[in-house]
Amino acid sequence: MASETPAKRQKSSKDVPYRLIYWPGFPGRGEHIRLALEEAGAEYVDTAHLEDGINDVLAYNSGEQPKDETNIPLFAPPILQHGDLVISQTPNILLYLGPRLGLVTDLENDPDGLYRINSLVLTALDGLSNEPHDCHHPIATGLYYEDQKEESKRKAEDYVKNRLPKFLGYFQRVLESKASGDGPWLYGGKLTYADLVLFQCLDGLMFMFPKATTKLEREGKYGKVFALHKAVAERPRIESYLESSRREKYSNGIYRYYEELDFEG
Amino acid sequence: MASETPAKRQKSSKDVPYRLIYWPGFPGRGEHIRLALEEAGAEYVDTAHLEDGINDVLAYNSGEQPKDETNIPLFAPPILQHGDLVISQTPNILLYLGPRLGLVTDLENDPDGLYRINSLVLTALDGLSNEPHDCHHPIATGLYYEDQKEESKRKAEDYVKNRLPKFLGYFQRVLESKASGDGPWLYGGKLTYADLVLFQCLDGLMFMFPKATTKLEREGKYGKVFALHKAVAERPRIESYLESSRREKYSNGIYRYYEELDFEG
Structure with missing residues (x-):
């Protein structure tokens, strides 16, 4: 961790617990934030487990956020509060947390590492989170899946x-590259928050498309991607988190199971 | 600009021109990188204007990128080369360029500013670039618009x-907030790369949906967003860039004009 980064300089003034403002009832995009906090053993509060926590989510989501002279209005959860700072956007929150939680490479010696990690995260979220989300909402985010079932079927198929193998192939290439270093991780031979993001994306896809992901795993072409998923799940803190009640069950979020969309590929 | 950021520390070793690797023939996602470089008056090479420049794009796009021991494989253009560093993902490239080109606020006194600027960029790209792109590809990115015209019609409508007014409303709220400061800009009373991104998104949408954007502008509810578009277009370097042959014309990229999708809203 670079001692001169803005992140580090501010640490002392923000030695307070993190607060995640996110919907209850499904892992969703908030899960990427939770996994980073859990892996680091950080102290945090999660509105998904607070009575009335939903009120915070609803206020921010409707634009009726608290009067605030320094923060910009936010578009949607997940939202991270840390001291006076309130920020949103999953990859942005992770960019803020990564260096603070020790989930990056040694930025002192490899300052460009952060841009590589950020790029991996953005690509994973594009192809393995946003596109799966759109499989249930191809015509309109504001309409229910039930109102666009036929189009969903074509999109999911x-x-x-086409898309899932393309993205898994990309991450396999990254894991085979020199830059990934030794071991199961994406970059620099060290667990970073990009690994946690890829884990969660693949985990959700295994729930959403069990037939296709089982087939892809058996084919062996993306062995390193599936091995990364296993390696993350076996991290002691992640393992105990996944078994805890803090881990939300998949339901009506980004990754959903519909039998009629469970294509084999 | 924080003098201690990794960005600054590396500057001396990378005092070479920037190289943008991007498709020719339309502004696309590469345009956000061009606008930042142009506003800063930076020296750069653009494959869109090089003979054989397309070969670089195709190599990276197909995964056959050059052997490289330090950079990770990249998923898709836009790609920025700067010295030995090669990175991709529009918001990531901008995160790298912003502090180097002076297109951020004073990070020395406001280190969290970068997370606010990054968040604005991610939200603009989500709602005003990716969603418009999907209007022409609701079912499959790999299929032509002509193969999904009926679904495109429903999605564009x-x-x-629903979506365009929601995002314009969000940026209007940001521009009305204390945090935006004085003047026409989104954050901190100073032009940042987030303003350039919002400009380009709105500019593309004005081409794609002339009826709807004209109506929304007349209604006046999003006056500050349209005023930002005008203020960016009047920046001397941007104005001369937009008139130059370096500015690609809208055609078959993210923002396209189809009469049958030109809804009034």
């Missing part, structure tokens, strides 16, 4: 056949 | 009616 294309996703499983 | 929903976008114009």
Whole structure:
């Protein structure tokens, strides 16, 4: 961790617990934030487990956020509060947390590492979170899945056949590259928050498309990607988190199971 | 600009021109990188204007990128080369360039500013670039618009009616907030790369949905967003860039004009 980064300089003034403002009832995008906090053993509060926590989410989500002279209005959860700072956007929150939680490479010697980690995260979220989300909402985010079932079927089938292998192939290439270093991780031979993001994306996809992901795993072409998923799940803190009640169950979030969309690819 | 950021520390070793690797023929996602470089008056090479420049794009796009021991494989253009560093993902490239080009606030006194600027960029790209892109590809990115015209019609109509006003409303709220400071800019009373991104998104949408954007502008509810567009277009370097041959014309990229999708909202 670079001792001169803005992140580090501010640490002393923000030695307070983190607060995650996110919907209850499904892992969703908030899960990427939780996994980083859990892996680091950080102290945090999660509105998903607070009575009335939903009120915070609803206020921010409707634009009726608290009067605030320094923070900009936020578009949607997940939201991270840390001291006076309130920020949103999953990859942005992770960019803030990564160096603070020790989930990056040695930025002192490799200052560009942060841009590589950030790029991996953005690509994973694009192809393995946003595109799966759109499989249930191809026509309109504001409409229910039930109102766009036929289009969902076509989109999910294309996703499983074309997009999912393309993105898994990309991450396999990254894991085979020199830059990934030794061991199961994406970059620099060290666990970073990009690994946690890829874990969660693949975990959700295994729930959403069990037939396709089982087939892809058996084929062996993306062995390193599936091995990364296993390696993250076996991290002691992650393992105990996944078994705890703090881990939300998959339901009506980004990754959903519909039998009619469970294509084999 | 914080003198201690990794960005600054590396500057001396990377005092070479920037190289943008991007498709020719339309502004696309590469345009956000061009606008930052142009506003800063930076020296750069753009493969869109090089003979054989397309070969670089195709190599990276197909995964056949050059052997490289330090950089990770990249998923897709836009790609920025700077010295030995090669990175991709639009918001990531901008995060790298912003502090180097002076297109951020004073990070020395406001180190959290970068997370606010990054958040604004991610939200603009989500709602005003990725969603418009999907209006022409609701079912599959790999299929032509012509193969999903009926679905495109439904998606574009929903976008114009529900999503576009929601995102413009968000940016209007940001521009009305204390945190935006004085003047036409989104954050801290100073032009940042977030303003350039919002400019380009709105500019593309004005081309794609002339009826809807004209109506929304006349309504006046999003006056500050349209005023920002005008203020960016009047920046001397941007104005001369937009008139130059370096500015690609809208055609078959993210922002396209189809009469049948030109809904009024």
